[in-house]
Amino acid sequence: MDLFNQLILVISVTSFLSFQWLFHRVSPWVSTRVSPGFLRLADKQKVEWNSRTVSTLHALVVGLFCLYILLFDDAINEDPVWGDPTLVKINVGVTTGYLISDLLLIFYYWKAIGDKFFVVHHLAALYAYYYVLGQGMLPYFANFRLLAEFSTPCVNQRWFFEVLGYPKSSRPNIANGMAMAVVFFLVRIAVMPLYYSRMWSVYDTDAFYRVPPGGRAAWIISSICLDVMNVMWMHKIARGCYKVMRSARRHKVGTQENGKTD
Template sequence: MGKTIESVTFDPSYYPAAVVSCAVFLYLYKYAGPNISSKLSPKYSSLTEADRIDWNTRFNSSLHSTFVSCMCVYSLIYDEDISNEPIWANSPMVRTSCAIVVGYMTCDVLIMTIHYKKIGEVFYFFHHGASIYAYFYVMTYGVLPYFANFRLMAEFSTPFVNQRWFLDKLKYPRTSTVFMLNGLAMTITFFFVRIAVMPTYWRRVYSVIGTEPFKRLGHISLVLVITCFILDSINIFWFYKMCHGVRKVLTIYSNKTPVPVLNHVDKEE
């Protein structure tokens, strides 16, 4: 008989990685981020307090998404076990990635809670809560490594979203070449890593539903289906806003009117 969630030992060995991740991102937010940002962009110091707080969280977000997505690509290419056994394969790399994500999102929730009046949004508490809930099980029990790794590769689009916000705060014209190129890169990347991959992801989910390994998940099977359905619904909403922005880009070239390039799109994890 194979593993069941009841038979898998509660394994907190990856918790230190989550704690270190949270501590590192808190340090980056409080000290390293502001120092680096002020040196790279003198305008950083002239921002409002709320904008500096938001800037520092996006600085963290960009570093986190770049690092984790690279780890996920490595796992996808070199870790054959997670493809052969997507539910129960034990992948230290994937579990470490999830621990880093849990630590980062915990840090982000703490910052948003402390500065709720300035940058807090209920939407992001909901998003982070759903993500932490899902990756907690992967980190703790080692289950669903393939699906967790697949979902985290979506982070490739996040730096472009943050870069758009940075350009806006630095007063780059929304009709400038750099603003429009970043906006198009953001939309294209978002489409490929979050929207276009949905059929592939859900086809793989469908292929394991009802199998013996899936049945042995017990209640954790809800993480695979419900949490990912919620996150995909959020991604579709974001992509709708981006497409609305692309339409405005096309309007610029067809009517030659100085309309904004893209609607406001907030950061996503």
């Protein structure tokens, strides 16, 4: 193993340990001081609260680094299959540590945060990232997938509002719900044509055939699996957003007809 790959291994292990520490120590300590409602939660809710807090932090760190790479890393933009993967490997190393950490927590606290779809999601991502970290292939596509992390903070905030008892028709909830639907659509659904058109542009090229069959399977199958789940989640989010907007509109109409507020 060369020096750089040793560094990536250290980054992944450090990431794993850091996210475990954030889950078990930092999140409970900060949450009790920032949100008094945290102390009133049931034990299972506290587990999910800490999990989502860590998830939000990971999404912000990795998402911003991903955007920087996408905008300024000319090497992977010019050669999406075999371009210099240095920065992408660092970002994927951080995400790999997080995914393994989150899988461990999911299995250990299955009754609180167990979700088969998240297990499939994490395993599919780890399978694909194995080829990125091990052989440096497909850096553009691996990095592009991380754009999806920008939707995570709004998704988590929705749960925080719900567990703290915010009415669905409250302004913070509605604003976050709208932001969640828009951001989720932009970074997970609207980008699909761009992603798959770029994939098609390298199909049947020398660069494509240099990728071993296992790497191609990881690239194509994991992409399809993740996007099927993204469409399913988008459908749920859109339905939830529509119901909240209808509820808020009815509340507003009722208030105007009564001539008073509650």
